[in-house]
Amino acid sequence: MGKTAWVFPGQGSQAVGMGQTFLDNPEQLQAINRRLGFDLLDAMAAGSKEELQRTEVAQPAIVAHAASLAQAHAKTGATPDLVIGHSVGEYAALVVAGVIDLEEASVLVHERGKLMSEVKDGTMAAVIGMTDVDEAFHVTEKISASGNLVQIANYNCPGQFVISGHVDAVKQAETDLKEAGAKRVLPLNVSGAFHSSYMMPAATRFKDVLASSPFKPAAIGVVSNVDADVHTAPEKLKALLTEQLYASVRFEACVRKAIDAGVDTFIEFGPTSPLSGLIKRIDSKVTIKQATTLEEVAALGGEVRA
Known part of the structure; x- marks a missing residue:
């Protein structure tokens, strides 16, 4: 049997009403609210398209949604062999890999989003x-x-x-x-001009934010957008996340790295599933599944290798 990678989309995958799936299970997101200082679940469930397009709101909303779905699936005993995030989706991947908890990830990407949105033109x-x-x-x-x-x-x-x-x-x-x-x-x-040299001032400031974040060694290999290689070391992951702000996202190379490592099944967790079509174009032979709601997570059931 082949291996499985869980993948997490980045900014642009947000959708109005995306948080409705968590309204009956809000405890974790309420804890995140206290750290952020605003009601993230309300923004996810009832926020307008304009509100969800604000980078500092969109990024924690996407990460919280995607990571929460993956955590729900993990409770069934399922576990990936590798994790891949697209841009800010890497923070959901870090949560699943045990590097940081979801509260910390949400705070980091909220700050990341604020710094990125300050770069104009x-x-x-x-x-x-x-x-x-x-x-x-x-x-x-x-x-x-x-x-x-x-x-x-x-x-x-x-x-x-x-x-x-x-x-x-x-x-x-x-x-x-x-x-x-x-x-x-x-x-x-x-x-803004994300993943370009325009983001270098934001990256310099974000490096200081990451420096105090309590990263742990990854229990699951994280395929980095920057070099399309597998990493587990906390300080290396921090360095790559800083560089990721101004470096190109090499998503195709990340997927090919996973396939070369034996992955034949990809499961995308997120508000929507933009990566699934990209993966199918990279290699039409792999199996691709999606979960955008808790109901779809439940539907994965025993199909996913534990």
Whole structure:
């Protein structure tokens, strides 16, 4: 029997009403509220689309939702062989791996979101249908050399990546990448140029936040977005999480790393399931399952290897 990886989506996976699944079991989220100083469960269950798009709200909401679902599944005796998070989803992965508890993760990503949202004049766009990533890199390098920065932020799957940078540079890249072969370039509704060099000031400040966080060695291997390798050491994980703010998310390489390690089943826990389609495009032969509610966690039942 093959191995299983649990995966956790990042910002953009939030959805209005996502917290409804936890209204009957709010104890853990109420404890998180006391640490955050606002009602996260209320924002998750009744918050508007606009509220949930605020980075400092979206990030703890996504992490709390995804990690809570995975913890519920773990109570059945199920356990993954590896965990993978996409961007802020790595913090849900850390909770499942036993590195930090959910309260600590929620506080960290709330602070992370605040620091990221303070960096202005940036945006992101998804590039669809362009398989020549080297050419795309040359396009972004040429634009950056002329003034404002734009970089490849996420390597998601074959034919899909995300660019990030100054608003004007991203707009220029939309035109130039289409000329270079992209079928579509879709602006993303985000508050900044995440996973680009614009985030380095935020990373410097966030490093100090992480320094005092009580990380433990991971009981389950965490595949890092930064280098697509498996890590368990607390200080190394902290260093990678700092770098992750301005480094590219190498999600495709993370998935391939898991497959090379023997993983043939991926289970995505989150408010929605954007990673499942990416994984299927990376390798159509693997088994992919999703859980977005406690009811869907229950439906996984005995299908998941304990």
